Amino acid sequence: MADADVIVVGAGVSGLACAHALAAAREVRVLEAAPQAGGLVRTVEELGFRREEGPEALPPNADAVRALCGELALPVHEVPAAAARRYVRRGERLLEVPASPPALLASPLFSPLGKLRLLCEPLRARGRALDGSIADFARHRLGHEFLARLVDPLVGGIHAGRPEELSLRACFPEAVELVERHGSVVSALKARARARAPGAPRPTLWKPAGGMQALPRALAAALGARLELANPVRALAREGALFRVEREHGPALTARTLVLATAAAPARALLAPLAPEAASALQDLVAESLASVALGARRADVAHPLDGFGYLVPSTLGSPVLGTLFSSTLWPGAAPEGCVLVRSLLGGARHAELLARSDGELAALAVEEARARLGLRGEPLLVRVARWPAVIPRFDLAHPARQAALQRELTPGVHLLGNYTRGIGLACLVREARLLAARLVAPA
Secondary structure (H helix, E strand, O other): OOOEEEEEEOOOHHHHHHHHHHOOOOOEEEEOOOOOOOOOOOEEEEOOEEEEOOOOOEOOOOHHHHHHHHHOOOOEEEOOHHHHOEEEEEOOEEEEOOOOHHHHHHOOOOOHHHHHHHHOHHHOOOOOOOOOEHHHHHHHHOOHHHHHHHHHHHHHHHHOOOOOOEEHHHHOHHHHHHHHHHOOHHHHHHHHHHHOOOOOOOOOOEEEOOOOOHHHHHHHHHHHHHEEOOOOEEEEEEEOOEEEEEEOOOOOEEEEEEEEOOOHHHHHHHHOOOOHHHHHHOOOOOEEEEEEEEEEEEHHHEOOOOOOOEEEOOHHHOOOEEEEEOHHHHOHHHOOOOEEEEEEEEEOOOOHHHHHOOHHHHHHHHHHHHHHHHOEOOOOOEEEEEEEEEEEEOOEOOHHHHHHHHHHHOOOOEEEOOOOOOOOOHHHHHHHHHHHHHHHHOOO
């Protein structure tokens, strides 16, 4: 007899969300190697500042996460409308990213020639450059200037990668779908604008009211004794019709179904004896490393109004900083009264070597950036560095084939969840976790 119907290995948001959705219908247990649940989602309070070390906020369309917050009776904070403004660095200046076609035509971010090239986008061949890199797609549809000045910093901010190396279909499948359905990006945007109700407010970013970590904390509390922390899984094996799970503390457990909700590297190691071909598909998957540096300062010591989400940096500038988030604008409770909080992200594929530097060196880079770009004066009140080695999988040109191989070669009864399977955002992780749980509880 099995110890559980389903054993979930990993208590990041994916594993927790899947287990929560399963708990009402299946006997489920969750095993986590770390002493706390939540994985990359961390909210830290210190000296009156409340900073995120992982995801900063959720997109408007994160419907699965919003539904999950509702189930957990977890209140949410809607990000102020001022945070809708985004900036990108152009030389030494921060320029606002145009949010509408008229704003684009007036923006100094693009040259007259670049704007003309962009307006010709509906005339580009419909099916071309959909199976190559993000750079191929952007060059074909939008032009070199748009790629360099906006797409490149966007890809650095989201995927910490280079657009030449990343698969369009793997990173932005919705862009492929929009072009296939509407014929062009411009036509798709027009269709989306027509579908919006007249006068309806634009959707905004949001987050759980207590910070992003409030979500995994609530999920962990709901699971209660079904969640075991600080108990790494050492090995998996087939045992007749069941799976045997060897853990560091306590006797082995058996289950009818396994869900591996870990990062790619531990998933590969655990998969090897059960599904060697699936494990092999993960062998060459590279993941980018990041450092996050949070700076707290007096409002009077920062010249920039911080009137937006933050800014991104094109790779052509050679900066170690990928972008900076205006955390206290997104979440006014993130800083004490009269103070502000910002957070810079460094490293990624552009500057992988940075993770070898000391915390002091990384902090100095972030402070230098804040002085140059945001007009920081004096010394910050708070400087904190968080490191995330191998955190964002590189969805390279081989990734669509890798995803297909994973699905094809998995042993029946074994399922994968994580930011290397479908997408890296927390919204995507929760959506996939809940979809998997629905399939596992559906009648055979």
